[in-house]
Amino acid sequence: MQSQTHIETILEPGYLDTRFQPIIELARSGEGFRTFAFEGLSRGRAGTNFASAEVLFAYARHKCEESRIDRLCMTNILHAAAGLPQHAQISLNVHASTLSRDGDFVDALAMCADAYGISPSRLIIEVIEHASAWDDIRFAHAIGTLRNLGAGIALDDIGVGLSNYRMMIETRPDYFKIDRFFVTGAEDDRYRRVVIESIASLASKFGARVIAEGVESESDLRRLLDLGVDLFQGFFFAMPISALAAASFPLEVSGVPLQLQSMNR
């Protein structure tokens, strides 16, 4: 019999690995780009099931430990982000259930950001949810407190799971994040393109911007631009990278033809 559960191992200092993936803003002319934000990502140790972030967070949810995991990831990400360029936003994922059930989470976030010299106005909180029941009032209070601090709110995984219209109403997101499911294969699938265009239109009516995940090719990028997306994240620009690599990631390039802009070349 094992002596401790995985959750205890995961919560040990140094177990989780923190990476950052740039979110790129492209000029409409296609003649330049800038690094708009870095999304902080947490992974378990290589060679374990928890090297997959999906499995790591699903495990936390099955254990009803979203809050403890979210707190640890938040602390790790803000610690690692302290050395990132000041103008870039920092986005991090938080379960809606954490915001509604952990009444001290937002205060802890604000204190942690302050400790690492990060203004809350640089933060984008990506709300993720996989459970249907939460405390609406406490959730709304947490979202309101985050806004008062100056943080942006993103709704993650739009179009899949429970990131639905109700969540849009309850979070009033500043950013709609389109899941890679819709992006991958959009080139050859009219229906995926219709969904992306619809989300972009809806975001526009909310006064929000759209982030597309899973951008892997120049054709993906061109197609998404045509559909009204203006923020991009994916292997075409960069894999998730260490904080050190993120600190020296190119922030702005102008006058570069689109086909030369892949950061992985």
Next chain:
Amino acid sequence: MQSVALTNASVKNRRMLIVDDEAALLETLSEHFAMMHFIVDCASEVEEAQALLDYRRYDVVLSDLRLSGALIVDGFAIVRQVRHASPNTKIIVLTGYSSPEVEEMAAQFKVDHLLCKPESLLRLSAIVETLLEDGN
């Protein structure tokens, strides 16, 4: 357990999830079925198995019934999740505590094979192969 290395076309590159909280047994089973060219994932907790099942589909799930002191009913949580999400997945349940109640629950959740521990690798392999061949 006696170790054997079988390579039947019906099992090549099939995905298998093995769930057991005995690390040594988990390792033995994992190595054995990997040698048979299964793509093997392992889990030692109910919730770890459930997390894997949230995102991956398996051809075979081989699960112990009692994990880290969990009630037998909890062990069947994995079976229930597999049956709900993937009706064609073959489920083999290993138990050291077989009883009419367990057999009844196994039948209720349409477990393909209920085995009492310890079981030889040879027999286990044969059961897996037969289930997959029958399922083709």
